[in-house]
Amino acid sequence: MFDAPREQFGRVMVVDDEADIRKVVRMHLEKANYEVIEAANGSEAIALLGSGDNPVYVDTILCDIRMPKVNGLELIEYLRQQYPSIPIVVLTGFPDVQMATSLLKQGVLDYLVKPVENEHLITTIKKAVDHHEMMKGQFTT
Amino acid sequence: MRFGLKRKIIFSILGAGALPLILGMVIAYFQGTTELERVIGGNFQALAGETARSIDLVLSGEIARRQRIASNESVIAALTARNARYRKLERTAIERLLSEEAARWRSGERSLSGPQIGPAQEVLKRFAKTAGLSERPGSHATLHTLFLTDEEGALLVSLHSDRFPAYRHADQEWWQRAYGHGKGQTHIGTVAFDDAFGSYVFTLAIPVLDESRQRVLGVLQSVFDAKEFFRPAIHPIRFGQTGHVMLIDSRGTVINCPILPTGVRVNDTALIRSVTAEEPGWVKAAGDGHGGQAASIIGFAPLPETSATTRASTGLLWHTFAWQSSQELFAPTHSLLLWVASAGLLAMGLLGSIGYYAAHRIVTPIRHLQEGAARIGRGELTEPLTIRTGDEIERLADEFNTMNERLKSAFSNLEEKVAAKTAEVRALKEYNEKILNSLPDSVVILKQDRTIEYINAEATKVLQSQPASILGHSLFDLLSVDQPTQRQLEWEFDHAQLTTASRLDPWEEPRLMQSRDPLAPTSGGTAEDIRRDIRIGARAFGHRFFRVSSGNGATRIGLALREVTSERQLQDQLIQAEKLAGMGTLTAGIAHEINNPLFVIMGLAEAVAEEDSPGATKAFAKDIVKYARHMSSLIKNFARYATPGSAENIRSVDVTQALADALKMARLAHMSDDLTVHTDYAPLPPILARPEEIQQVCHNIIVNAIQAMNGRGALRLSTDHVNGWVRLRIADTGPGIPKAFLGKIFDPFFTTKEPGKGTGLGLNIVYQIVTKYGGTIAVDSEEGKGTTFTVRWPAESHA
Numbered sequence: 001m002f003d004a005p006r007e008q009f010g011r012v013m014v015v016d017d018e019a020d021i022r023k024v025v026r027m028h029l030e031k032a033n034y035e036v037i038e039a040a041n042g043s044e045a046i047a048l049l050g051s052g053d054n055p056v057y058v059d060t061i062l063c064d065i066r067m068p069k070v071n072g073l074e075l076i077e078y079l080r081q082q083y084p085s086i087p088i089v090v091l092t093g094f095p096d097v098q099m100a101t102s103l104l105k106q107g108v109l110d111y112l113v114k115p116v117e118n119e120h121l122i123t124t125i126k127k128a129v130d131h132h133e134m135m136k137g138q139f140t141t
Numbered sequence: 142m143r144f145g146l147k148r149k150i151i152f153s154i155l156g157a158g159a160l161p162l163i164l165g166m167v168i169a170y171f172q173g174t175t176e177l178e179r180v181i182g183g184n185f186q187a188l189a190g191e192t193a194r195s196i197d198l199v200l201s202g203e204i205a206r207r208q209r210i211a212s213n214e215s216v217i218a219a220l221t222a223r224n225a226r227y228r229k230l231e232r233t234a235i236e237r238l239l240s241e242e243a244a245r246w247r248s249g250e251r252s253l254s255g256p257q258i259g260p261a262q263e264v265l266k267r268f269a270k271t272a273g274l275s276e277r278p279g280s281h282a283t284l285h286t287l288f289l290t291d292e293e294g295a296l297l298v299s300l301h302s303d304r305f306p307a308y309r310h311a312d313q314e315w316w317q318r319a320y321g322h323g324k325g326q327t328h329i330g331t332v333a334f335d336d337a338f339g340s341y342v343f344t345l346a347i348p349v350l351d352e353s354r355q356r357v358l359g360v361l362q363s364v365f366d367a368k369e370f371f372r373p374a375i376h377p378i379r380f381g382q383t384g385h386v387m388l389i390d391s392r393g394t395v396i397n398c399p400i401l402p403t404g405v406r407v408n409d410t411a412l413i414r415s416v417t418a419e420e421p422g423w424v425k426a427a428g429d430g431h432g433g434q435a436a437s438i439i440g441f442a443p444l445p446e447t448s449a450t451t452r453a454s455t456g457l458l459w460h461t462f463a464w465q466s467s468q469e470l471f472a473p474t475h476s477l478l479l480w481v482a483s484a485g486l487l488a489m490g491l492l493g494s495i496g497y498y499a500a501h502r503i504v505t506p507i508r509h510l511q512e513g514a515a516r517i518g519r520g521e522l523t524e525p526l527t528i529r530t531g532d533e534i535e536r537l538a539d540e541f542n543t544m545n546e547r548l549k550s551a552f553s554n555l556e557e558k559v560a561a562k563t564a565e566v567r568a569l570k571e572y573n574e575k576i577l578n579s580l581p582d583s584v585v586i587l588k589q590d591r592t593i594e595y596i597n598a599e600a601t602k603v604l605q606s607q608p609a610s611i612l613g614h615s616l617f618d619l620l621s622v623d624q625p626t627q628r629q630l631e632w633e634f635d636h637a638q639l640t641t642a643s644r645l646d647p648w649e650e651p652r653l654m655q656s657r658d659p660l661a662p663t664s665g666g667t668a669e670d671i672r673r674d675i676r677i678g679a680r681a682f683g684h685r686f687f688r689v690s691s692g693n694g695a696t697r698i699g700l701a702l703r704e705v706t707s708e709r710q711l712q713d714q715l716i717q718a719e720k721l722a723g724m725g726t727l728t729a730g731i732a733h734e735i736n737n738p739l740f741v742i743m744g745l746a747e748a749v750a751e752e753d754s755p756g757a758t759k760a761f762a763k764d765i766v767k768y769a770r771h772m773s774s775l776i777k778n779f780a781r782y783a784t785p786g787s788a789e790n791i792r793s794v795d796v797t798q799a800l801a802d803a804l805k806m807a808r809l810a811h812m813s814d815d816l817t818v819h820t821d822y823a824p825l826p827p828i829l830a831r832p833e834e835i836q837q838v839c840h841n842i843i844v845n846a847i848q849a850m851n852g853r854g855a856l857r858l859s860t861d862h863v864n865g866w867v868r869l870r871i872a873d874t875g876p877g878i879p880k881a882f883l884g885k886i887f888d889p890f891f892t893t894k895e896p897g898k899g900t901g902l903g904l905n906i907v908y909q910i911v912t913k914y915g916g917t918i919a920v921d922s923e924e925g926k927g928t929t930f931t932v933r934w935p936a937e938s939h940a
Contacts, residue, residue, distance in 0.1 A: 017814075018737060018741075020741045020764065020768070021737060021740060021741060023741075023744075024740065024741050024743075024744025024745065024748075025744075027744060027747075027748055028744065028747075066733055066814055067814070068814055068815040069815055071814075071815075071852070092733065093732055093733030093734065093735070093736035093737045093740075094729050094730075094732065094733045095729065095732050095736075096729050113736065114733075114736035114737060114739065114740035115736055115739040115740035115742075115743045116740065118744075118747060
């Protein structure tokens with residue numbers, strides 16, 4: 001499937017309070033040639049994105065909902081305002097349809113429920129990164 | 142009636158009359174007696190005085206007659222001649238001469254010698270003849286002897302010559318006093334027994350003076366028979382049976398008495414002292430001087446003239462003494478007493494008769510009235526009372542007649558009224574019993590000794606027995622309940638007895654039963670109202686005690702029991718349902734909590750499959766096991782919580798454990814997980830409850846707290862143990878509860894969440910579970926600061 005020479009397809013920020021979740025996600029994404037940066041909660045993610053004169057560039061943000069300090073919902077709301085072009089994929093243990101609907105309405109690209117299949121995660125991330133590419137092209141052209 | 146009116150009236154009249162009468166009689170008697178004594182005493186005194194004067198006269202006469210002899214010339218001449226012979230002689234010669242003459246006299250030479258004796262002898266004989274003096278000595282004559290002595294006391298002339306008298310008298314007291322060493326004085330001697338005459342005698346010695354009346358020549362001596370001499374003056378004075386006069390000297394020697402022999406000494410010295418005063422008088426003495434000791438009145442008087450002579454001669458006074466025996470003397474006073482007493486008795490009798498008549502007049506109409514009143518009382522009197530006395534009694538009878546009329550009309554329809562009332566009472570009783578027996582609730586009425594007085598139909602079913610077999614038995618013996626409930630019921634029974642009636646007003650709202658209604662508002666509930674259900678077999682009952690008064694003033698305690706078994710079941714179902722309703726929210730949290738480790742496990746497992754290095758594989762495997770264990774414990778906890786409770790699994794519960802379990806679960810109910818939890822658990826005794834219900838209480842409060850804080854803040858959990866109560870506190874730092882809501886938070890369906898976000902039953906269930914196990918719950922909240930819930934349950938050992 002990926003027979004092309006190994007090159008980086010994009011950079012993904014993983015926001016989750018549990019280190020092992022982040023580790024597993026990194027394992028999956030790096031195997032699929034994505035660069036991964038991690039944030040343990042919402043406020044850390046915001047800090048990374050807006051740190052200094054040179055904000056970190058990310059193609060997609062993979063984000064949990066139930067987190068201490070700034071939780072996922074608050075983070076998403078902030079991101080939709082500050083970085084509307086960065087696609088957001090939610091990865092949560094809450095199988096809450098109402099919440100999923102409301103998040104999708106807010107512009108979240110996808111809503112994944114743990115435990116998600118590896119392929120499904122990669123496909124979603126690829127779609128998101130591609131979406132970001134497309135959006136970027138629209139904005140730059 | 143112990144004392145009839147009649148008797149009272151008679152006694153009153155007798156009392157009013159008799160007292161002054163008796164008093165008057167007694168005063169009259171004593172006054173009369175005293176007066177009588179005074180009169181008698183006066184009379185006796187006068188009599189004694191009169192007698193004394195007459196005796197005096199007799200004695201004075203005797204003395205005068207002897208003085209005439211003493212002044213006779215022949216007598217003086219004879220004495221002068223006789224005395225002349227002593228002039229020439231020495232004393233011893235005189236003594237010798239006189240001794241010779243005395244010896245000749247004793248030897249029977251009866252002739253007295255001397256110049257001029259003859260004429261003197263004649264004078265004495267003449268006197269003796271006129272005085273009736275007997276020639277023979279000792280015969281019953283007043284004058285026993287009469288003789289003349291010279292200046293040496295030698296006998297000169299004597300009427301008698303037969304061995305009498307003695308020849309010389311110079312050593313005799315009478316002679317020495319009469320001679321008086323030549324000066325002379327009249328001498329009257331004491332009364333003494335004279336053997337020569339065989340009788341009591343007294344002497345009268347008169348000095349014979351010479352013609353110049355300067356010198357005593359000799360003594361004329363007379364010896365009188367005391368008894369015979371005074372007899373004419375004393376003996377004729379007799380009055381009454383025993384009244385007489387006597388003559389005594391001041392030593393108490395009887396000189397003459399018609400009763401006592403002459404010469405007897407009266408030994409009553411007190412009496413003698415009182416009757417021998419120098420002035421005449423009378424005394425009332427204790428003795429009579431005649432051997433008796435009865436009171437007597439004695440009049441006395443000294444002889445006015447003679448006493449001077451006797452005093453000069455012997456130092457004694459002679460007294461007359463008028464006396465009468467006390468028996469005779471006081472006979473008039475005794476008869477006076479008798480008369481007075483008879484008059485008194487007669488007066489009493491009269492008074493009694495008058496009293497009887499008056500009482501009869503007064504009492505007879507009253508008796509009629511009484512009989513009439515008694516007949517009215519028995520309802521027999523139909524005719525009016527007829528009493529015509531014209532006074533208050535007649536008016537009273539009229540009042541009785543009026544009263545009788547009124548009573549007759551009042552009583553005429555009484556029987557119908559009684560019958561109607563009885564029927565009414567019976568109907569009321571039936572009515573009450575019908576109502577009570579139709580009640581679905583049990584009603585038992587207890588006496589103060591806890592025995593059953595009344596029991597309604599439902600209660601007999603509950604106690605599974607017949608009324609006849611349990612009436613009079615103690616309720617607490619029949620109720621098959623556990624020990625704590627029994628103790629509680631007995632305490633409440635005693636409390637109900639002591640509590641005032643108003644505290645247990647029968648119309649008071651039965652709060653207890655109401656608070657047990659699963660959907661009823663819970664506000665206003667206090668610890669006081671929390672009472673256990675009574676469990677009889679599988680059935681649960683709410684109860685309350687109430688006071689009733691049982692007509693005759695005694696107080697009865699009623700016990701009402703209402704079956705709440707189905708309500709309890711409903712409550713249990715409701716508690717379960719609420720738990721299940723909360724399960725929806727919880728499931729999301731649970732899912733999150735399970736899905737996270739599951740995701741890690743899956744990822745690690747995939748890595749293991751692709752990994753060649755044995756070291757890395759081993760590390761992955763270890764992590765996998767760790768997450769699998771975490772999941773396992775989570776699922777167990779959830780499963781435990783979700784299990785529906787069954788009625789029978791009440792057991793010892795560790796409240797700290799339930800609180801810790803509840804915390805783990807409750808944290809999952811919110812998607813935000815930014816909590817700081819402080820715990821302060823003290824070692825606790827267990828409580829008796831269903832464990833999942835205690836966990837449910839903790840869970841609901843913690844979930845509320847987390848939701849109130851929106852998942853962010855500090856949660857403080859603490860437990861402790863105070864006075865047999867297990868206490869737990871759950872405090873949050875949320876926004877607090879507005880004051881307006883504080884009173885409603887335990888009400889069912891009260892919620893501040895938007896529709897669909899909560900059932901509104903969470904805290905209501907908390908309240909129900911807390912109170913179900915005898916606990917209390919309090920909420921303390923300050924807006925902006927936070928809320929603290931405090932729950933208490935009795936420890937198992939105190940339940």
